[in-house]
Amino acid sequence: MMRRDDDAIISLVSRTVSPFIMIFALYVIFHGHYSPGGGFQGGTMLAAALILVRLAAGSDLAQLQFPRSWGTPLGSAGVLIYWGTGFVAMLCGGNFLNYAFLPVSGLPPHHRNLGILFIEVGVGLAVMGILTAIYDDLLEGRPHD
Amino acid sequence: MKAVNYAVLVLFGAVLILAGLSLPDRGDPYAPLNRDKSAAGTPNAPSYYIRNPERDADTPNMVTVILADYRGFDTMGEETVILTAGLICFLILRRERTKEKRR
Numbered sequence: 599m600m601r602r603d604d605d606a607i608i609s610l611v612s613r614t615v616s617p618f619i620m621i622f623a624l625y626v627i628f629h630g631h632y633s634p635g636g637g638f639q640g641g642t643m644l645a646a647a648l649i650l651v652r653l654a655a656g657s658d659l660a661q662l663q664f665p666r667s668w669g670t671p672l673g674s675a676g677v678l679i680y681w682g683t684g685f686v687a688m689l690c691g692g693n694f695l696n697y698a699f700l701p702v703s704g705l706p707p708h709h710r711n712l713g714i715l716f717i718e719v720g721v722g723l724a725v726m727g728i729l730t731a732i733y734d735d736l737l738e739g740r741p742h743d
Numbered sequence: 744m745k746a747v748n749y750a751v752l753v754l755f756g757a758v759l760i761l762a763g764l765s766l767p768d769r770g771d772p773y774a775p776l777n778r779d780k781s782a783a784g785t786p787n788a789p790s791y792y793i794r795n796p797e798r799d800a801d802t803p804n805m806v807t808v809i810l811a812d813y814r815g816f817d818t819m820g821e822e823t824v825i826l827t828a829g830l831i832c833f834l835i836l837r838r839e840r841t842k843e844k845r846r
Contacts, residue, residue: 613784630804630807631802631803631804631807632803632804633800633804634804634806635807636806636810636811637805661748663844668828669829670830670833673825673826673829674826676822676826677822677823678827680818681819684815684819694816695815695816695819697800698811710800710801711801711802713811713812713813714807714808714811717811717815717818718807718811718827720822721822723819724822724826725822725825726824727829728826728828728829729828731832731833732828732829732832735832735833735835735836735837736832736836738836738837738838739838
């Protein structure tokens, strides 16, 4: 196993860049109605920001930012948000995933873009959690890398 | 035997190239896929998807509307596939918990 040197430049740059990647990822997710983007792309960028810190500072230190045990539950939560949106629409009288029937107050009847936003958030959470969890799983047994 | 393999490969490639040459050009408005009405007289899906997302979902980005609204079921399957891949990595690669139990 290679000894990892603590390089000040690398850790400083990655710590500075990571929040900006996250902000842009949130923009990509929530602005996906009007510009290219969406849950998959934004979730991948969120995972890239998390993995950048893991690569630069080491997995042990990065546990403070995003613990190893959060990845799979967050992914499951994203999938549950998606399925839950579909089932809530179904319980309120529409077809499965028919966003026109979502019970959000103050919503015009044909305002379907809020349902699209819900499922994009779900997709983004799932992709971020699962990609980070796969990286952590691949490092299993080498906890200090 | 190797010659037969190569002959089959070349033949298969030739068939694929022949089939690819007779595909319509991309964006050809007279191609069967891009017509307004299908051969049975019903409205075709692509022209509907291009014309109506703004009215249906209040969203100018038609790719998002197709992905999340018209084809929402498909995207749900994709997300479930991603979760399945993550769970399989979890099951194959994580070994801490079983070790603790054995000790």
